[in-house]
Amino acid sequence: MPTPSTDTPELLSTPDDLRRWSTASRTAGRSVGMVPTMGALHAGHRALIDRAVADNDRVVVSIFVNPAQFGPTEDFARYPRNMDADLAMLAAAGVHAAFVPTVETMYPAGLVTGLDIAGPLGARLEGASRPGHFNGVALVVTKLLVAGIPDRAYFGQKDAQQCAVVCHLARDLDTGVEIVVCPTVRDTDGLAVSSRNVYLSPEERVQARAIPSSLAEAMGRYEAGERDATALATTVRSHLANAGLDVDYVAVVRADDFTEVEKAAPTNQIVLAARIGNTRLIDVVRLGVDTAPVGRGV
Numbered sequence: 336m337p338t339p340s341t342d343t344p345e346l347l348s349t350p351d352d353l354r355r356w357s358t359a360s361r362t363a364g365r366s367v368g369m370v371p372t373m374g375a376l377h378a379g380h381r382a383l384i385d386r387a388v389a390d391n392d393r394v395v396v397s398i399f400v401n402p403a404q405f406g407p408t409e410d411f412a413r414y415p416r417n418m419d420a421d422l423a424m425l426a427a428a429g430v431h432a433a434f435v436p437t438v439e440t441m442y443p444a445g446l447v448t449g450l451d452i453a454g455p456l457g458a459r460l461e462g463a464s465r466p467g468h469f470n471g472v473a474l475v476v477t478k479l480l481v482a483g484i485p486d487r488a489y490f491g492q493k494d495a496q497q498c499a500v501v502c503h504l505a506r507d508l509d510t511g512v513e514i515v516v517c518p519t520v521r522d523t524d525g526l527a528v529s530s531r532n533v534y535l536s537p538e539e540r541v542q543a544r545a546i547p548s549s550l551a552e553a554m555g556r557y558e559a560g561e562r563d564a565t566a567l568a569t570t571v572r573s574h575l576a577n578a579g580l581d582v583d584y585v586a587v588v589r590a591d592d593f594t595e596v597e598k599a600a601p602t603n604q605i606v607l608a609a610r611i612g613n614t615r616l617i618d619v620v621r622l623g624v625d626t627a628p629v630g631r632g633v
């Protein structure tokens with residue numbers, strides 16, 4: 336039976352530290368769970384951590400704002416960082432170790448190896464809006480799995496295309512790691528919890544409710560029998576535009592490869608990205624799987 340740690344998590348700074356910690360755990364017959372994060376921890380991260388603590392004898396949470404997955408004009412420099420609060424949360428959650436490397440440790444000078452997520456999964460939607468993003472995600476996740484050799488690694492459904500990328504890479508590279516995808520955690524008004532929500536002004540935070548309510552409206556139409564993917568996407572798009580959001584994309588996709596469908600079916604996902612002022616947010620619902628993220632008509 337897994338036992339949450341009652342001590343302060345052990346602080347690991349280098350991939351070698353992480354490998355030694357994990358090897359010692361596994362040699363002692365302990366299963367290892369890993370939760371990769373970029374810090375500024377919130378209730379969504381906590382849900383992944385709680386699941387990992389319940390499933391595994393030892394849990395390591397990584398906190399690393401990964402420059403390789405940010406574009407040159409994106410928010411790497413201003414991304415929220417809150418290490419003291421993060422470490423306090425990990426201690427309260429019973430996490431055994433925190434892996435907190437520097438950029439120089441993860442990406443030393445002379446690094447020549449990269450990864451390429453091929454096909455529509457890497458190139459469409461988030462991949463089109465954020466060129467190179469998934470290659471950066473794939474590189475850091477691979478490095479974490481190689482050094483951390485976990486039995487299981489935990490990711491959030493909120494970043495749906497990232498989950499698909501990670502599931503593919505874990506299989507493609509024969510990692511043997513079980514990828515566990517956890518449901519999206521939302522605030523009471525339905526907005527998915529995100530480290531980037533702190534960028535929103537109070538007025539923008541209210542405006543952001545249109546994101547879950549647009550998805551709820553489309554789910555309502557799906558449940559009423561609408562199967563035309565264009566009609567469902569148009570519902571979301573119009574709802575967001577009416578609320579003054581700047582829509583990046585809305586699509587109805589297959590969960591495994593993110594190709595767009597014409598007829599919506601169970602397990603297909605409605606994915607979206609939209610801007611409110613300078614803040615870009617993403618969200619997703621799984622048709623026939625998720626309940627509506629917020630009451631209809633909000």
Ligand code: AMP
Binds near residue numbers: 378527528
């Ligand atoms: P991040 O720190 O934003 O890179 O997120 C680290 C992990 O937490 C990723 O697997 C995310 O998908 C997951 N995550 C972020 N927000 C949520 C949320 N609201 N619900 C569930 N998981 C989340």
